Amino acid sequence: MISACKIISTDGIDRLNTLLLLAVADGFSPHGSIIPISNGDLSIVMVDTGTPIDECKVIEVYGMVRLNELLGDVAIAGYYPVGRVESLPGNKFLVVVAKGGDSGGGGGDITSAQITDATDTGKAVLTAANAGAARTAIGAGTSSLAIGTTSTTAKAGDYQPTAANISDATAVGRSVMTAADAAAARTAIGAGIGNSNLVVGTSATQAKAGNYQPTAANISDAGAFGRQLLQAADQAAAKALLGIA
Structure with missing residues (x-):
């Protein structure tokens, strides 16, 4: 005054x-x-x-x-x-x-509490002792998070997930991702050497060999006479079966 x-x-x-x-x-x-x-x-x-x-x-x-x-x-x-x-x-x-004096006619030193339009957050930043305290004042959590693996920490910048970290992957999917080679991947999904995992055999759940040739007996809808005709040794035998002179 x-x-x-x-x-x-x-x-x-x-x-x-x-x-x-x-x-x-x-x-x-x-x-x-x-x-x-x-x-x-x-x-x-x-x-x-x-x-x-x-x-x-x-x-x-x-x-x-x-x-x-x-x-x-x-x-x-x-x-x-x-x-x-x-x-x-x-x-x-x-x-x-x-x-000297008040540096040119001002009102002397001013504290943060005297700034009438400053919020509590603004005053806390003005009086923060260091950068960490300033971040705390404005809730800048992402800039002060510690490196870790919990829900309140941050993953390291060089983090790379493993198959086990894929939360919605199945056991089969993880096995494929970690397969050492193509054969291991096929094994993981039950795929044989080619396009399936069937073995060569004669049952309903097996596959016939590539060089398979059926016999007359394998013609499921052939009658006994038809099978005999298929097995005729020559024309004469076939004529004889057919009753042709």
């Missing part, structure tokens, strides 16, 4: 700086930018906020390059600019700088 206010006005930088020294000694601080007056005087508003500064002065410099250099020098020396840089004819610049 401002308890007192006055305007310093005089001609010349040296005289103005002398008056600033006296005002600072009385507890006043600069408030805003320097004000050039049409008659050549320079003015500045000084206020008493109860937070006195250590020092205050107006610097004068020609050219933007030199201004930047000078501002860097005064910053290293612990000064901060008050208000804006005033540009005057002839490429001349004036700026008020101060040291």
Whole structure:
């Protein structure tokens, strides 16, 4: 809060700086930018906020390059600019700088609790002691998960599942996936050397050999006479069976 206010006005930088020294000694601080007056005087508003500064002065410099250099020098020396840089004819610049106090007329240090529109989460991030605490504040669990195999951990980046990890795979499916070769895969699904697993035999569940040739007796719907005819040794025997002279 401002308890007192006055305007310093005089001609010349040296005289103005002398008056600033006296005002600072009385507890006043600069408030805003320097004000050039049409008659050549320079003015500045000084206020008493109860937070006195250590020092205050107006610097004068020609050219933007030199201004930047000078501002860097005064910053290293612990000064901060008050208000804006005033540009005057002839490429001349004036700026008020101060040291100590509340760094230029602010309201002093501000804590996270004093930020009225900050949420509890925002305040927790502002006051987080480290990155881990900040992640905890915003619930960034995926960035802090430990590597593991449980429901609350993360799989390693080089993880590769085994057949046993395929939750909906059957025992047959897993056997095929882990088969050492084609023969093992066929065995897993009951496929023989070719397209089936049938063995050569003569039963209803077996397969006939590739060189199989049926006999007359194998013709299931042939009668006894038909079988005899099929087995006739020659034409004469066949004629005899048929009753042909």
